[in-house]
Amino acid sequence: MYLIPKVRVALNRVVLPLLKFPVPETFVGADTALVLCRKIAETHERVLLVTDPSLVSLGLVDGCINALRSQGVTVKVFSEVEPDPSFALIERGLEVMHSFDADALLAIGGGSTIDTAKAMSLSFANKKHPSQLTGLWLYALPRKRGLPLYVVPTTAGTGSEATVVSVLSDVANETKVTIIEPKLAPSSVALDPLLTLGLPAPITAATGMDALTHAVEGFVSTMALAETDKQCLEATRLIALSLPIAYSDGPDILARRDMLVASNLAGLAFTRAGVGYVHAIAHQLGALYHVPHGLANAIVLPYVLDFSLPECEKRLALLGEAAGVRGGGAAFIAWIRSLNESLGIPSKVSALRREDFDKIINHAFAEAHGTYGVPRYMTREDAVVVLEKLLP
Ligand SMILES: NC(=O)c1ccc[n+]([C@@H]2O[C@H](COP(=O)([O-])OP(=O)(O)OC[C@H]3O[C@@H](n4cnc5c(N)ncnc54)[C@H](O)[C@@H]3O)[C@@H](O)[C@H]2O)c1
Numbered sequence: 001m002y003l004i005p006k007v008r009v010a011l012n013r014v015v016l017p018l019l020k021f022p023v024p025e026t027f028v029g030a031d032t033a034l035v036l037c038r039k040i041a042e043t044h045e046r047v048l049l050v051t052d053p054s055l056v057s058l059g060l061v062d063g064c065i066n067a068l069r070s071q072g073v074t075v076k077v078f079s080e081v082e083p084d085p086s087f088a089l090i091e092r093g094l095e096v097m098h099s100f101d102a103d104a105l106l107a108i109g110g111g112s113t114i115d116t117a118k119a120m121s122l123s124f125a126n127k128k129h130p131s132q133l134t135g136l137w138l139y140a141l142p143r144k145r146g147l148p149l150y151v152v153p154t155t156a157g158t159g160s161e162a163t164v165v166s167v168l169s170d171v172a173n174e175t176k177v178t179i180i181e182p183k184l185a186p187s188s189v190a191l192d193p194l195l196t197l198g199l200p201a202p203i204t205a206a207t208g209m210d211a212l213t214h215a216v217e218g219f220v221s222t223m224a225l226a227e228t229d230k231q232c233l234e235a236t237r238l239i240a241l242s243l244p245i246a247y248s249d250g251p252d253i254l255a256r257r258d259m260l261v262a263s264n265l266a267g268l269a270f271t272r273a274g275v276g277y278v279h280a281i282a283h284q285l286g287a288l289y290h291v292p293h294g295l296a297n298a299i300v301l302p303y304v305l306d307f308s309l310p311e312c313e314k315r316l317a318l319l320g321e322a323a324g325v326r327g328g329g330a331a332f333i334a335w336i337r338s339l340n341e342s343l344g345i346p347s348k349v350s351a352l353r354r355e356d357f358d359k360i361i362n363h364a365f366a367e368a369h370g371t372y373g374v375p376r377y378m379t380r381e382d383a384v385v386v387l388e389k390l391l392p
């Protein structure tokens with residue numbers, strides 16, 4: 001079963017460890033967003049700032065705009081980013097790039113903002129619609145690098161500031177698609193906890209569980225490497241310690257910093273080791289019902305792990321140890337369920353409809369098979385069993 005996808009994953013497993021993945025220069029700590037702006041001002045004159053409208057109204061981008069302008073940089077703001085960025089949004093961003101001759105991009109925001117900036121940059125440099133850039137670059141023609149991209153993540157998170165991935169919504173086909181391309185990697189990043197102190201508790205919970213899902217799926221992936229293992233274990237340890245604190249006491253700066261570091265480590269790991277069925281299914285729940293990405297992952301994670309457990313019990317037990325949970329892989333899954341509950345995350349997807357199962361499975365399998373190193377392959381019947389458990 002799945003001979004061609006398995007051959008592709010085997011090929012990825014041989015080729016990917018031989019490739020050098022770009023790791024962005026990363027500043028960590030309070031006010032590093034301003035350090036990053038100083039760095040930008042040393043080499044750039046015209047910066048296009050990509051962000052979303054909520055962050056503008058919260059004043060979260062003001063510090064960087066002022067810092068850049070006071071150092072002589074011309075800044076234009078593109079603040080139309082919406083959650084789950086679509087091709088249409090990228091097209092609007094490209095129009096702005098054509099009218100404002102930027103020499104760098106600065107993304108301040110969550111994964112949606114970072115992925116928008118990445119796709120804009122690659123699309124612009126290659127004069128190609130983003131839909132022509134999707135898929136794993138190993139199977140594509142060589143492409144040109146975009147403008148230097150600087151990133152300040154405001155959620156913790158997608159880890160997108162550390163990944164070679166941009167996730168976009170293909171609205172016409174009701175699915176999400178990914179561009180996986182090393183040239184998407186940002187140049188420099190600031191993990192500045194001051195920008196995440198006000199992140200509302202439900203978004204803290206959902207985005208934190210996204211980071212945990214990256215660590216878990218990256219760790220049980222058959223494409224995992226010794227280095228990604230270390231990153232996943234450390235991310236899991238930090239999330240177990242800090243996510244409950246960041247959720248209940250938002251302004252706790254150390255918990256916020258540790259969550260940014262964890263999310264970044266998990267991003268560095270999964271950009272090489274890949275993710276798995278949790279993401280493949282969660283992306284469809286985002287595309288069809290606009291379930292926020294982290295929330296969808298959090299809900300789906302324990303069910304997919306129940307399914308995968310027979311093929312990755314030892315790996316899950318190790319993640320459990322990192323989280324301070326004894327009792328093996330099943331105990332780790334039980335711990336995830338209780339963490340979800342303590343973070344106010346439901347165990348069902350309220351919008352899910354049985355009529356959509358076929359569409360969800362088709363798109364999830366198209367995403368996962370041949371790209372992700374899933375530890376246990378699902379038949380369609382297995383996937384139906386998982387989806388039934390998610391029904392309200
Ligand atoms: N490229 C990757 O490697 C990667 C990995 C995982 C997920 N993703 C993608 O990232 C997207 C999700 O990103 P996300 O979870 O970061 O959410 P998001 O960027 O969609 O933001 C969610 C909400 O949080 C708000 N917000 C963000 N930061 C805030 C702050 N500091 N204070 C107050 N409000 C704030 C935003 O305004 C928005 O309303 C999805 O499209 C997902 O598929 C990408």
Ligand SMILES: [Fe+2]
Pocket residue numbers: 158210211213214279293297
């Ligand atoms: Fe994710």
